[in-house]
Amino acid sequence: MQEMELLSHKTEPVGDKHLENWKLVDSGGFGRVYKARHKDWCFDVAIKILHDGVRMSLCDEAYHMDKGSCKFVVGLYGTYQGCPLGETFPQQGLVMEFMMRGSVQSLQKHLSGPPVWPLVCRLAHEVALGINFLHSQKIMHHDLKPSNVLLNDDLNAKLADFGLSRVSTSALNSNRETSGVIGGSYKYMPPEAFEVSYDPVRSFDIYSYGILLWSIITGKEPYPLADYNRVELRIPKGDRPCCQGIDLMREREGLKELVDLMKRCWDGSPAKRPPFKDCLKVTDNVFSKHENRIRDAVDQVLTRLNSPTSNQSHMSMASNVPLQTPEQSMSNDTVDGPFTKPERSSIQDCVGISTRRMSSTDKAKFVDVNKATLIQDVAMVMAITEELGDMVHPEAYSLIDAAVTTQKQMRVLYQKSLHSGGEEVKAAFYDALKKHQPALVKRLGGSF
Template identity: 65%
Template sequence: MALLKYKTEPVGNESLDKWELLGSGGFGEVYKVRHKDFGFDVAIKILRDGVCPFIPNEKALHNEADHMKEASCEFVLRLYALYHGCPPIRETALQQGIVMEYMRRGSVQSLLDYLRGPPPWPLTFRLAHEVALGMNFLHIKKLIHHDLKPSNVLLSDELHAKIADFGLSRVSTSALNSNRETTGVDGGSYKYMPPEAFEASYKPCRAFDRYSYGILLWSIVTGKDPYSVADYSLVALRIPMGDRPDLEEIDQTKADGLEEIVKLMKSCWDKTPSARPEFKECLEVTENVLSKHRKGIRVAVNRILKRLESPTSNEHSETFSFPHQRLERSESNDVVDVGFIATQMSSMQDSVSVPAERMIDADKAKFVDEKKKTLIQDVSDVMAVVDELDDMVHSETYSVIEAEKTSQGKMRALYTRTLRSGGEKVKAAFYDALKKHQPHLVERLGG
């Protein structure tokens, strides 16, 4: 296929250096590469043959490049050129790829995984707003993304959101004159797919993206994967029946504007496609909520960047736990000077915790009791923690815990058989072991 649409020639190996494979999967490979002429790193995506059903590999790449070029804006990943050559770190035939921005901060998904929970509130609300800005721009350009999820929202050096992965994007063929905007190709990630998408006759429309945005909002606010233990068959059965992510995971009193965000996500995942708000309507909500937290953004971002650059710095003295009070504002809706620092701290979801060595056993035991529900859900390396307790866990109990198939089951058994009746000493020992093996979880919960 000739590359006549592009003013510049495809980039070849002679312009590229320092190839590094960033990731691979069913879609193909993504490489980090230094562009010799540009003087900075770029990312090159090469699709695997057959990744898009019924579309030849070369055409799929050109479609994705066309859509990226059409959707070029501040909140969408930038396209630089097409690639034509053989990646030197793999023995392959001549291939074509897309040369695009390299986002060294990863994705929203990788950030949530690293934090083991949600970002500080100002960053949470900024991400929500910037994703809505990017998606609104795509829809204005008559494009459907069709695969919106945390791993497809990449992060700039300053943690701004950029929408990526247009492999499933299609032009909305009837966007100008009909509500029936078809793409002709099914796809997407099933946890972010709307109920109607599980029907065999479904043809995607822009309401697909609006539903996905609602689920993505829930993921960012909670820091969790929706339906974490459900496989495709269960999701495909239950979502059309009305199941949605658990809103009990969200305490709507913990941040100013959070109630509005929860209301928005519920509107976006409405079972009726036509009832889901347009992204222009979403922007009105997210911009208003973000305006209440702007003064905390720089501090929040700097704290996250510091942790990303130096993962062990201040590890035992800071946490990103949810505050229990709303922001207090004056009658003029401006933050009073006296309360500015406190407002920043609240809007960051940030609090200073007492170092573990200074906490008395009673405080540790109180933490273990109060956080029971969350700990049962979120502790992953249970047996490592149990091993630290040594003879505090009876040998019979150890066998029962070990026999449980899930982390949640192991934690329930530990609480039932040991922690419930173990007293402050045992609970304090459990706290110390948890702090050792899952420090970020303890920090997130304010311990």
């Protein structure tokens, strides 16, 4: 393992004698990731061990992580040699920074959607900063997706999983090495990557970033029901994730700029995709408009994550959206609230919610009786407000979005919409609350 020796300047290999409190935190076809406490350093680390068949990827990942080290890439502390959790045969692995808040993917599952808008803008910017740095070091990530964007204590984004990285052939101007196997998640692969003879270049990451932007903005998985064969067929024909839900997000400052960037990044022609320096001009400008609200946004999300009623099933709410051509994504098809009618039915089936057992009068009474608790405990205010659609006046929507805490958002929603809208609006609010925070409705005695 020649590349592993390049890390010797960092530290001597970490062995079992240095580690305690082992816990398996992730496993899959690639291998295993453990959390352990380093006895001398006195903080938790992540130990990544790959299966024997892909052990060489560990060397590649170590080399690229070391070379691509920056504040937007998960930190590499050194190497591991030992027998984790009493395994019989010695293993080699990487000792990395432990990211206690999981990934963008796990955050979406906990929140049943995207985080509050200022955090969306920061995530988009930090990912672009990380990829831009890697490209400046002539490194590709080559597997950019929500599960590989990890989050630290303050929900800052750091890139992980360089096992599929390649040295960018376009940057090195060297002979291309043809690979018959394209790594990474197929839903984030550009159309040209489905060709067997494709040689990965930096435009691969740019396309993946466009799909990732869609996922960060919507909080959903692209093409949730499409298998590899369908994606391989339709993506080269111009299909991309559906943008109807984004169109209904309306007055989010910077949304138009991020959507325009997203569509430029996922352009079918690699030559038309913007380099990451150009992406950064957009994401930096958008994030600067919300930077003074990021602390409150992070606190709001952390409060939600730490709440005992936080989406206890951790069920993914990825919508059932078919593949869609760019022309279709610009259409003005009629939708039922922020979701198409098939989507809404699918989501209700997933969480087992029925709205038929209570009348509109009963739902309105529930909203009135529990006002104080709802103001205190509702965390998904903006998602619920968007569900109400035209029932919330644009001026009221702006006031709700501008409020710095969920409690203030709920007070404005009560004052501007629930009180004046009558039984119909309160019943719609109840239905939206059941979908986004079913545990809270159940705790307050709502009908299921």
